[in-house]
Amino acid sequence: MRPTSPRKPTAKAAVDQAVRRALGVVAGWDLDASAAFERLVLHVRRRSDLLRPPMAGRRYDPKGCEKILSGLLSLASFHSQWLRPIDSWEPAGENLLPQFSTLARHLLAAYSVPAFLTSVWFDGSTVEARRRQGWFTHIGSGGNIRSADLPLPYTKRMAHMFLQAPDHVSVEKALRWGQVRGLGGSERLAEAVAATRLGRSFESEDFWGTVVRFLVNHPELESAQVDPIIEYLYDQRFVPRTCFDEVGGEGVERPPQPDLSMKGRTAKALWRQVAEWRRDLGVRGRPVLRWPRSGIGEFRLFEPRPGGLDGRVWTIRELLSSRALRAEGGAMRHCVAGYANLCTRRRSTIWSMAVEDHDGRRRVLTIEVDPTTRKVTQARRCCNWGPNPKDREILGLWAKNQGLSVEC
Structure with a gap:
């Protein structure tokens, strides 16, 4: 057995x-x-x-x-x-x-x-x-699918194309497929749009319907550009940021462009905005963060040289975005880019000391100031080296001028 x-x-x-x-x-x-x-x-x-x-x-x-x-x-x-x-x-x-x-x-x-x-x-x-x-x-x-309880308006042409959607797609993607094809879009465009967040959600369809029409009316856009465009538009119109009033006070959270519209846009200009937005994304895929000035003044000092030769100009300026922090960190080879969240919560302010002479402009020192205690808590040269005597002299002049204490 x-x-x-x-x-x-x-x-x-x-x-x-x-x-x-x-x-x-x-x-x-x-x-x-x-x-x-x-x-x-x-x-x-x-x-x-x-x-x-x-x-x-x-x-x-x-x-x-x-x-x-x-x-x-x-x-x-x-x-x-x-x-x-x-x-x-x-x-x-x-x-x-x-x-x-x-x-x-x-x-x-x-x-x-x-x-x-x-x-x-x-x-x-x-x-x-x-x-x-x-x-x-x-x-x-x-x-007819048009008379069903759909989340978006459908024409006869869209209903006809809906029934021809690929067998493997979800019904939500099929609805988006039918919409694109019904407006005259190609199969490749229909596939690209259905693969984005528009193939999963139909919220704010009054706006997204205009986006779909824009994509159909600009066949020069490539399929690979569709998802970045939609993510950019979503971020700008729907993702809130902490905003600040004219005097630097923290206000309500709202998207950067809550009234963003597709009217008057060109494909070339839109893609340029998308490309700039993508460059502004942080290392973790987050949009650029910005914050208002701290109220501490910036600094400029002309230092003449003996013999009547051209002098040099020292500056200390406040860094006000995560993009500026990344640029500072990249140039100075340290981790100041990680201070963006502290800056947005006003727990820290970051400053860049630079000098300009006949050889050009170069960064010298990255400075951290606690905005509550008005203390200079850190000052670092390239690769986290400490400041030299001249750096401390310029830093001291600025601190005295602004009523700051230096504890580094």
Whole structure:
């Protein structure tokens, strides 16, 4: 007698356990919905591979069955709209998704439904998930997607192109695909737009609809430029920053350009703005941070040289953005770029001492001042070397002029 493989009972037990959990979910449903789910499970296990233990390599993968059970729960919740009895369903296809697709169409579609819509049954039972599942039943009953409860306005052309979206995309991406193609955009542009945040969200569609039209009307833009453009527009119009009033007081948080519009823009100018914004991104992918002046004055001193030769000019200026800190840190080879958050919270101010003569201008010293105590807490030359006597002389003149104490 051939010994029984230990893997199969274990896999079957895991599926049985998942089914029992699902039955626990429907226990709180009405009797008809609960009975519909039990019939679904019984027939599916008897006639198909949908609830048979799938293998990933040489191991049992429980996620496949859990996904199918989630889909069966969703189908059972629409039992009142079933068009055919479950007993007459015959599975088709070798893989799980094609088999499940034939089940969903058997129960809820009298007309052809795009393959990508099958995925809506795996989204659970949230309000938004049931809304998308309603699109499946709407099209399956012969309805036009334009008359469904869509999150964006659709034309006849868009509705036609929506039905031709690739099978592998989500329904949200398909909606964006149909919009782009319906406006006359190419398939490559439709793919590029659907791959951005616009293929996942439809918030503020009154604005994003104008962006999609702009992209369609500027075919000279490359596909690789689409996502950076959309991320730039999102950052400028919707991502809040801490703003400051005219006298340097901290104000409310608001985006840099909350009223940003696509009117009057050219593709070339927009991409130039995107490129500049990307250069301003910090090392962690954050937009450039800015802060107001501290109220401590800057410094300028002309120092003549003996013999009537040209003298030199010493300056100390405040650095007011994360971009300026990065430039200072790069030139001076130290870590002052990491002080941006301290500066935005007004726990630190950073200053750059420079000297200019007939040889040009060069950075000399990076200075930190505590704005609360008005103390100079650090002063560093290149590579974190300490200041030399001349640096201390100039630093002392500035500190005396501004009422600062030097503790470094």
